[in-house]
Amino acid sequence: MATGSGAAAAAADAEEKESGSRMITLTSNEGKAFVVTEASARQSATIRSMVDDGGCVDKGFPLPNVDSKTLARVIQYCDEHGNKEAHTVDERAALAKFDKDFIAELDADKAFLYDVTMAANYLHIQGLFALTTQCIADTIKGKTPEEIRTAFGIEYDLTAQDEEEIKEEDTHA
Amino acid sequence: MGIGLSKATPTAAPAAPPPASRQPLWSDLPTDLAGVVLLRLPSHADRVRFGSVCRQWRHAATTAPPPLPPALPWLNFHDGTLQSFPGGERRRFSSLNRHTICAGSTAAGWLLFRRPGHGPRRRHYLKNPLTGEVVRLPGHCHCDDPSRLRRHHPPGSPTAYFYIRKVIVCGGGGLVVARISYSHDNADDVVACCRPGTSPSWSAGP
Known part of the structure; x- marks a missing residue:
């Protein structure tokens, strides 16, 4: 918010930093650049600490572990949580609704859920990481191992010895 | 620092994600x-x-680090509610009144309930609060040492007068081991075992 008139450059800079209106460039491993608000980028603790540690803001941040498709989706989350207010009941409800729809889409595409989870972990986006890991846990809950394998597309690769050990543990649990 | 951002050269050739080779994902x-x-x-x-x-x-x-907290214990509030950890959800059991006690819990998530006045067969039961599964425990116990039992108890027949103090459920095999006593005030406990659904009664040691 522009409150003062003719403020000193440093103050303006601080204010800009405060309001998160600076723009930051994130680059996917495919070299595609995404320009986001600082408020959005600060959803990532990884980027936040690098911004706070002083400056490579101008150069932008290359993200060698994140592809463009995943980064676009992660930014969608960060934009919603970073750029929007969550003070009123309605605002919070809107965010909760966003989260619900956001995770429902990922839930339907488990390969993409994996990529977004890995990116959220790598970028330390706490809210997103909580959302995706809870989705994974919810998928597992109440299912048999076979059903879990089907849900995530995992091949059965346990040896006879593993099976034996599992039975053993189950008996002593 | 140390998060991998700085490790990569920003100008490195775009690492084309090979969709076929990243099949084993989960x-x-x-x-x-x-x-x-x-x-x-x-x-x-x-x-x-x-x-x-x-x-x-x-x-x-x-x-997996960090070490997982045990799936139990449950806290019994004696008002019909139990609280599980680490989830912290407090659950109410409609069948639980102040005369029904939760006598213990096991690592596999079972709670032992004792309900008075329902006849020996229905008195002790195990309940898994997460799944709602109930396992009725035998209402009679075979005891090798008649001197422990009430006077006038017919020798060789199982007794219905016993109390389970502590119970351990041995998972898949369905074996249940318990510490029991033959009267309310008797601290002289013995170990008994049974297979619910298979054994008609408990077998108690000396």
Whole structure:
């Protein structure tokens, strides 16, 4: 918010930093650049600490572990949580609704859920990481191992010895 | 610092993601990430099943740092509610009144209930609060030492007068081991075992 008139450059800079209106460039491993608000980028603790540690803001941040498709989706989350207010009941409800729809889409595409989870972990986006890991846990809950394998597309690769050990543990649990 | 951002050269040729070669996705779930998911699975059964999915998940389930908190204990509030940890949800059991006591819990998630005045057969039962599963325990006990039993008890016949103090459920085999006593005020306990659904009565040691 522009409150003062003719403020000193440093103050303006601080204010800009405060309001998160600076723009930051994130680059996917495919070299595609995404320009986001600082408020959005600060959803990532990884980027936040690098911004706070002083400056490579101008150069932008290359993200060698994140592809463009995943980064676009992660930014969608960060934009919603970073750029929007969550003070009123309605605002919070809107965010909760966003989260619900956001995770429902990922839930339907488990390969993409994996990529977004890995990116959220790598970028330390706490809210997103909580959302995706809870989705994974919810998928597992109440299912048999076979059903879990089907849900995530995992091949059965346990040896006879593993099976034996599992039975053993189950008996002593 | 140390987060991998600085490790890569920004100008490196774009690493084309080869879609075909990254097929085994979820079976490569990193151990630390698996640990986070396991923390979100408070039920013992889900954790066991998690470890039975594939080799990597099994490895993760057995080595996942940080050490998982035990799926239990439950707290009994004696007002008909029980609270589970680490989920912290407090559950109410409609069948629980102040005369029904929760006598103990086991690592596999079972709670032992004792209900007076329902006849020996229905008196002791195990309940898994997460699944709602109920296992009725035998109402009679075979005792090798008649001197422990009430006077006038016919020798060789099982007694219905006993109280379970502590119970251990031995998972898949269905064996239940208990510490029992033959009267309310008797501290002289013995160990008994049974297989619910198979054994008609408990077998108590001397």
